[in-house]
Amino acid sequence: MALDPVQLAISTVTLSAPLALAAIAGYMSERSGVINIALEGKMLTAAFACFAASTYLGAVGGILVALVVGILFSLLHWYSTQKLKIDPIISGMALNLIAVGATNFGKELLPPDPIADGKTLPLQLFYVLAFAVPFAMMVWSAKTRGGLRLRAVGSDPDKARLVGVNPLSVRFSALIVTGVLTGLAGSLLVTETRNFTDGMTAGRGYIALAALILGGWRPVPALLATILFGFASAVQIQLKGTELAGANIPSGVWSMLPYLVTLIALAGFVGKQRTPGGLGKV
Amino acid sequence: MKKISPQVWIVVAAGIAVILGALVLAKANPAEAIRTLGTGSFGSMRALSGTLKETTPLLVAGCAVYLALQAGLFNIGVEGQLVMGACTASAVGVKMPTPAGFFVGCAAAMIVGGLWALPAGWIKAYRGGHEVITTIMLNNIAIYLTDALVIGPLKDPAAAYPTTESLSKATRLASAVKANDLQINFALLVGVGIAVGMAIWLKKTKPGYELRATGANATAAKFAGVDTKRVTLSAMVVSGAIGGLAGALMVFAHEFRFYQGFSPGYGFDALGVALLAGSSSFGLLPSALFFGALAKGGTALAALSIPKGITTLTLGVVVLAFAAVRYGRKAKGGGDGA
Numbered sequence: 001m002a003l004d005p006v007q008l009a010i011s012t013v014t015l016s017a018p019l020a021l022a023a024i025a026g027y028m029s030e031r032s033g034v035i036n037i038a039l040e041g042k043m044l045t046a047a048f049a050c051f052a053a054s055t056y057l058g059a060v061g062g063i064l065v066a067l068v069v070g071i072l073f074s075l076l077h078w079y080s081t082q083k084l085k086i087d088p089i090i091s092g093m094a095l096n097l098i099a100v101g102a103t104n105f106g107k108e109l110l111p112p113d114p115i116a117d118g119k120t121l122p123l124q125l126f127y128v129l130a131f132a133v134p135f136a137m138m139v140w141s142a143k144t145r146g147g148l149r150l151r152a153v154g155s156d157p158d159k160a161r162l163v164g165v166n167p168l169s170v171r172f173s174a175l176i177v178t179g180v181l182t183g184l185a186g187s188l189l190v191t192e193t194r195n196f197t198d199g200m201t202a203g204r205g206y207i208a209l210a211a212l213i214l215g216g217w218r219p220v221p222a223l224l225a226t227i228l229f230g231f232a233s234a235v236q237i238q239l240k241g242t243e244l245a246g247a248n249i250p251s252g253v254w255s256m257l258p259y260l261v262t263l264i265a266l267a268g269f270v271g272k273q274r275t276p277g278g279l280g281k282v
Numbered sequence: 283m284k285k286i287s288p289q290v291w292i293v294v295a296a297g298i299a300v301i302l303g304a305l306v307l308a309k310a311n312p313a314e315a316i317r318t319l320g321t322g323s324f325g326s327m328r329a330l331s332g333t334l335k336e337t338t339p340l341l342v343a344g345c346a347v348y349l350a351l352q353a354g355l356f357n358i359g360v361e362g363q364l365v366m367g368a369c370t371a372s373a374v375g376v377k378m379p380t381p382a383g384f385f386v387g388c389a390a391a392m393i394v395g396g397l398w399a400l401p402a403g404w405i406k407a408y409r410g411g412h413e414v415i416t417t418i419m420l421n422n423i424a425i426y427l428t429d430a431l432v433i434g435p436l437k438d439p440a441a442a443y444p445t446t447e448s449l450s451k452a453t454r455l456a457s458a459v460k461a462n463d464l465q466i467n468f469a470l471l472v473g474v475g476i477a478v479g480m481a482i483w484l485k486k487t488k489p490g491y492e493l494r495a496t497g498a499n500a501t502a503a504k505f506a507g508v509d510t511k512r513v514t515l516s517a518m519v520v521s522g523a524i525g526g527l528a529g530a531l532m533v534f535a536h537e538f539r540f541y542q543g544f545s546p547g548y549g550f551d552a553l554g555v556a557l558l559a560g561s562s563s564f565g566l567l568p569s570a571l572f573f574g575a576l577a578k579g580g581t582a583l584a585a586l587s588i589p590k591g592i593t594t595l596t597l598g599v600v601v602l603a604f605a606a607v608r609y610g611r612k613a614k615g616g617g618d619g620a
Binding site: 037080083084086087089090091093094095096097098099100101102103104105106107108109203206209210213250251252253255256259260262263266267268275 | 356405412422430590592594602
């Protein structure tokens with residue numbers, strides 16, 4: 001089993017980029033106090049929107065539609081958790097179901113052709129954004145009034161209310177940013193493959209959330225966690241079909257690796273002390 | 283009766299509008315689609331048998347989710363527990379082609395299902411990692427692991443695709459009712475038994491009470507002397523065992539073997555079943571029947587060239603609308619780490 005280090009580095013970058021965008025999307029939402037297991041569904045809807053719109057509107061139009069759809073879907077999450085006060089896990093699950101159903105439904109109504117040449121943005125743009133956003137977010141949340149308000153609302157919505165910060169409006173803005181970032185993450189997936197397939201996010205939304213938790217709800221450590229998962233996936237792809245100690249390992253065994261890493265990481269490193277105090281509180 | 287705010291009704295109306303709008307987009311006649319859904323699920327004895335067959339795993343898996351939910355846990359991992367249970371049951375059933383194989387297979391499936399839920403329960407109770415994330419990871423691991431097993435050591439050498447050997451007639455679970463086209467397997471009665479037994483256990487016994495107390499308010503339960511960590515861990519393990527049994531019953535009653543892509547997502551639909559069941563586990567019976575009818579009727583919709591996504595979309599909308607009506611005012615407190 002020989003690993004090619006250059007290929008490994010490239011795969012790690014490409015595999016962790018969508019996770020990093022989604023993890024920071026989760027950061028905005030969870031730091032404002034909204035538990036977000038709907039990252040998966042938001043990415044999937046945005047991916048579909050990007051795919052459907054790019055063919056007709058071109059690269060820029062496609063991504064704009066993906067962002068708008070991402071924002072609207074994210075605001076539906078805001079409405080259901082903040083206005084209707086539905087349990088965030090239940091509403092997140094329902095949104096994921098709606099995303100899976102609606103995108104499968106929509107795909108059947110569209111021509112199945114992949115996006116044509118020249119109708120997608122350059123991939124490098126997404127990769128640069130994915131690795132820049134966590135650092136920008138670190139500075140923003142530590143140094144600006146908006147960042148302070150975000151964390152205040154997420155830590156204790158009642159105290160925030162006492163000093164005149166309205167949790168509902170802070171969360172509204174936060175979920176718009178979540179929608180933008182999941183929109184980018186979904187568009188990235190479609191730009192890579194030029195096509196949309198059912199459930200193409202393949203659990204990335206959940207892995208991103210796990211990375212956020214592993215990173216203690218901090219942007220740069222969360223980025224490092226996504227790189228760890230990206231690396232595990234990259235190793236897995238290279239090891240597929242190789243022999244280990246003379247035995248032929250079925251590829252399914254290697255496919256388990258990133259999920260196993262996530263599980264072990266959660267078992268070993270998560271501490272309750274870093275959880276935002278107001279997470280899930282209305 | 284709590285007051286339901288007008289905006290909840292707006293959500294319900296919007297949900298109905300989305301589904302009807304989707305049907306119109308697919309150039310289908312909504313009335314015809316609903317009629318097809320009805321006849322496809324309850325229209326004939328054959329359709330009813332199919333609906334009840336779909337209902338069985340949904341009911342048992344729904345019981346698994348429901349039990350965890352009563353302890354305040356979201357067991358998204360039933361899908362993984364179900365496939366692990368089904369894989370175990372068929373491996374045992376193939377090795378033991380006797381009636382005893384059924385009982386040993388079910389027991390083994392329950393043990394494996396429970397063990398598969400154990401890490402999630404342990405991480406939740408003692409490490410503070412949210413069960414939603416861990417169970418989703420365990421689902422993926424379960425699906426890849428069973429895939430590898432059924433491609434490799436458990437594969438029927440005579441079969442062209444990844445599947446285990448078929449169970450012998452002696453190990454299979456018989457039909458309880460078999461009249462013309464109507465067939466109801468004993469597995470459904472097992473499911474009903476679990477739902478009823480669980481209702482009694484939750485309401486009438488001390489551990490059942492401790493479990494509900496932990497789910498309702500863990501802090502208060504802890505002060506009252508309940509070992510909430512132990513309750514969390516055991517609720518998850520028992521839930522996983524029931525999930526494993528759901529897979530075993532599918533094998534012994536209907537499928538008679540385990541193959542790649544065994545579950546079309548019963549474990550995930552079971553979440554909807556449990557959420558719609560409401561405050562008593564008796565509610566699981568109509569709720570599982572509704573989901574079963576939707577699954578069976580949904581295949582009939584394909585004949586009208588309506589994409590199958592419509593049923594998933596409908597489920598999502600129904601869960602959201604139901605949650606808005608029922609759970610709307612119950613604000614859940616406390617950061618629990620998701």
